[in-house]
Amino acid sequence: MDSRYNHSSVEAKWQKIWEDLRVFRAAGETGRPKRYVLEMFPYPSGRIHMGHVRNYAIGDVVARVFRMRGYDVLHPMGWDAFGLPAENAAIDRGVPPARWTLENIAYMKGQLKKLGLSYDWSREVTTCAPEYYKWNQWFFLKMLDRGLAYKKVSVVNWCPSCETVLANEQVEGGRCWRCDAAVVPKELSQWFFKITAYAEELLADCDRLTGWPERVLTMQRNWIGRSSGVEVRFPLAEPVPGEKEIGIFTTRPDTLYGVTFMSLAPEHPLVEPLIAGLPEAEKVREAAAMMRAEDRIARSAEGGEKHGVFTGRHAVNPLTGRKVPIWVANFVLPEYGTGAIMAVPAHDQRDFEFARKYALPIEVVIGPPGVPLDPKTMAEAYTEPGVLVNSGPFSGVSSQEAKEKISDHVEAKGLGERRVNYRLRDWGISRQRYWGTPIPVVYCEKCGIVPVPEKDLPVLLPEDVSLTGKGASPLAATDAFAAAPCPACGAAARRETDTMDTFVDSSWYFLRYTSPGRDDRPFDSAEAERWMPVDHYIGGIEHAVLHLLYSRFFMKVLRDLGLVSAGEPFESLLTQGMVIKDGAKMSKSKGNVVDPDALIEKYGADTARLFSLFAAPPEKDLDWNDRGVEGAHRFLGRLWRLVSENREWMLKDAGRRPAGDETGDARKLRRSTHAAIKKVTEDFDRGFQLNTAIAALMEHINVLTRFAADSSLGPGSATDVRLSFVEGVETLVVLLSPFAPHISEEVWAELGHATLAAMEPWPAADPGLVRAEDVEIVVQVNGKLRSRLTFPAGTPEASLREAALADPKIRPQIGGRPIRKVIVVPDRLVNVVV
């Protein structure tokens, strides 16, 4: 055994052995309990970054520990391989997207292998492979069949830089989630997945996801945005051909008596019929057009300028008979509720501001009990609960109660119905891009939209496409692809040339891993039953509402298609923090990037893994620090030295364990060993607190190292000391093996073991050994620490009390004052209250 540790040769050696022995294949045995450990698969951008290293190191420890605990572990890896960067590479450098992607995958796979991650590579999944995206198309057809996929013209979020549409979830603060360009509105005909059909269930099931971080659930709940209220129909006051009423949605039916005007979104279909023929029509038309053209962000930002225009028409409040003017207002959103609102300026801040600006009447219908509000002097809307006034038969009723009573009244009179509204919009999946899954439909002049028959799947993405980055979608410009016969009548027709959002790919990949080879169906239901749900899903918080919501939706759709029985894909979720350096997220532009290849080259994969796990708890941001990396590396060096210096004599005792009647040094060594087992095991079970688990291993090695240095440890030492030391070192190696697997295997072998450390059973702590024999009792006077005494564990309260009061350091502190109380916490402290 060399006196210095050579990480390069050792790491390569064990990676090959693991691979040759197929150690990490999921067995699929029914006799053992299963664990499905999954990390979010990467986009093959070219190279892995430190965020990946951290993510995959965490997941690998989880997978390895469960394996050692006897579970049949599924721990797969794959590639989220469709996406825009591949097209950009093609445009910038003329490399075909497929080639660029596959080359990146090959390189990154090599990087992951160099990290010693325990993946079952036989299940590798690549989403840009036709064998994979065929099933995206198949799901699309199933959803089309069930009305869960549909096409409509709508105003969409257009990213001018990516030249494609974005789903609502993919717009962050008015900017593209990927390239940060300002998003603009654009009217397009698009395919949608009807995620709103599952809004209620997606919301309700958040309560069942007890293994998820609360903040992610909060974000999902907010995103779904359920609100319940009433839809009320307001008849038009003047005759308008073909129209007779305006439907509005409100969550405040208790304020119905305070309506003083109505506001329509400028996009509302009623605007044109209302104004047609009126003298002010042209003015209103122009104003509405300007509002529609307003910058989307400015229009939806709070504090943004509210403005509007009077249509010249009126509606009638169905409860009071009062005639109120109909306005068009920029702040009314066309896609929420009915795109029209009743305005109650006294009790809604937006309506209040609008009313003040245009001198519209303000009528108070709710007030704090006994304090009349005066509309003339109000500085803002009164939105708190209160008691109804000026509300006909409902005056005097609390606003809380009035909500129900007025809703009942509205329904009874046939004026409207209770309704639930969601902020969640349907998921627009059309992308005007090349490198994605073709949407399997054909447009026929005679037959209309015709789905591609299942037997003709996959609709292959053509490879000989010219990508210029200019003009229309690349597929639309490729006649060989776009021209196709109608599947129904055979006439010349055109294919859909949009591709699917890549989030479709990642919405079910975890199911594909359970049976990646199936070519007759997306996955084998029996295998999915065995492995699903994913027990531990680990990845970045940035997918809190994107990927994680879409996957939940898909799972429910697949359940309703009868393909799976579970309705939730991820039992528990760990959102790991970002990797930070010099106060900022690592990025090329900031020049604070740490390259994993260079790190592995210099220190080895074990060091890279260990530091990623040690520097912070998994869910918190990790501050990268090169000195800290050195520290992790030194720890491994100490292990190596400890073993190499004692190896010779330890070999004779390999695998032997002490008898159990140890005292003195042997007992102390054993206590350290079993305390380490207990701590590492508990930290792992307590939400994967891997940083403190590693600290416990460091404490243990410090005990072993110090002992080896202080005593003349060797073949001549007493048997119980030798065996306790061997137990300490061997246990350390086994406990460390999930964190730093390569050095652990090497040291394990050097200690005379023919087995793999990775396959060793996880050790169990002996509680009798962990318990300390002597404990230090803290003695306090009035809660302040005054003395420390050592006692055997389990000393009775009375003895502790007596000894504390007799303590020479305590007596002067009491100073003859009367003792009011003595609190004794066994094995911990005595507090004398005077």
Added chain:
RNA sequence: GCCGAAGUGGUGGAAUUGGUAGACACGCUAGAUUCAGGGUCUAGUGGGCCUCGCGCCUGUGGGGGUUCGAGUCCCCCCUUCGGCACCA
């Protein structure tokens, strides 16, 4: 504005049920190794006072409170980060 998370030494972070604050690591200081450097090892390291005793005071963003005892529980406030942001 609303929702959520957090605030502990020079730094990253521990403290699991209200019971010794600062585990572990980095950094720093001193020493050892025939000491160029590096490596390795040992000791010390929250702040302040000091009669240098294994002494006293103080200390977990700030201010109150509950308690024999609070980093931990309650109330108010401040700061930072993340999400949502005219959703009727």
